[in-house]
Amino acid sequence: MRDVLTFILAGGRGERLLPLTRDRAKPAVPFGGHYRIIDFALSSCVHSDLRRIFILTQYKSLSLEEHIRDGWTVLSPALDEFLQTIPPQQRTGTDWYLGTADAIHQNWYCVERYAMEHDEPSAILILAGDHVYKMDYRVMMDFHREKDADVTVAVMRLHRDEVRAKLGELVVDSNSRAVAFEEKPLRPTGMPGEPEYCLASLGIYAFRPDVLSEELDRDAGVDASNHDFGRNVLPAMIGRRRVYAFPFELGNRNTDVYWRDVGTLDSYFDAHMDLVGVVPRFDLYDRSWPIHTVNRPKPPAKIVRGDGDSPGAAFDSLVSSGAIISGGTVVRSVISPGVVVQSGAHVEESVLLDRVVIGRGARIRRAILDKRAVVPDGATIGYDREADAKQYTISDSGVVVVPKNPFVH
Helix, strand or coil: CCCCEEEEEECCCCHHHHHCCCCCCHHHHCCCCCEHHHHHHHHHHHCCCEEEEEECCCCCHHHHHHHHHHHHCCCCCHHHEEEEEEECCCCCCCCCCHHHHHHHHHCHHHHHHHHHHHHHCCCCEEEECCEEECCHHHHHHHHHHHHCCCEEEEEEEEEEHHHHHCCEEEECCCCEEEEECCCCCCCCCCCCEECEEEEEEEEEEECCCHHHHHHHHHHHCCCCCCCCCHHHHHHHHHHCCCEEEEEEEHCCCCCCCCEEEECCCCHHHHHHHCCCCCCCCCCCCCCCCCCCCCCCCCCCCEEECCCCHHHEECCCECCCCCCCEECCCCEEEEEEECECCCCCCEEECCCEECCCCCCCCCECCEECCCCCEEEEEEEEEEECCCHHCCCCEECCCCCCEECCCCCCC
């Protein structure tokens, strides 16, 4: 796997995650208490012995670049390993990235330079930096080589309602070769014999380098193209190239088969709720596949009595280092480092990011609070949608999203 070159696409605007992406790129959004979203793809790379990685950034990349600098020093340049962030270079023109394919095309110089220094890569793996999963990419690369594929796309069997207008769909023959590809279809084709289910593209692609170069050059010459892998490059390869679908479950390293695009507020919230069950749908505690991140010194979490000897308590929740629950109650929630929940406060089914402070007697329900938000004593969030909508963003399913420091000037 040392001869595989990896690109992680981390430059999207993340507009569907606003206000969480107001000041940061989507892959840099905190997740699961201690982590950032990009940590999951990066951890799978390291566990899969992929140690030559380019991360393509674009919008609001400061916190992402700081996170990579401070937390991902596990690779050794002395061993010809690297993890390098690359902002837009405008090597092929004056445009910013026009799409996912254009992002790779504009940085093809990185591949050429890599080949001069390390020899030609045997394959190029392209990943998204905004998905939550655990995958052994080595299994997919073995499949890619066995099929002598020009490109291999990781797919997952999902109900057509989960695919419609959201994900790409592949239709394959009995040998797993793709015979059709449509990005975000309004009317998914479905699988033979199972029309209610589809093979959904997960945005994980393994390419032969020469084929990728040719296809990117071809796409760059099409003025009407969106210059996107899912919309343009992959559909145009069907019938002309050897396009194969790799079953994600073969490389899955979670207890259950698990992959989530956390690109919307509701999917981000739901993915957090997947962490807090007695048997969580997504397991952060597997010692054989730890998720790496920045490890800054923090004291242990503390749950203590508060005013009037009221007990502090947390049920079915993740409570991160440095958090203090002082006489408050937390239920089915994710509590990030440095959060303070004060006496008489009640937090239920919520995600509190770093250093949020919940005042005495405040009540929070089905909410996401961004870093350093301060909720005043006695305030309520998540109980009156009309009142909440006057101040905050409300997701389609009714989750209230509080931006950074809404009460602090």
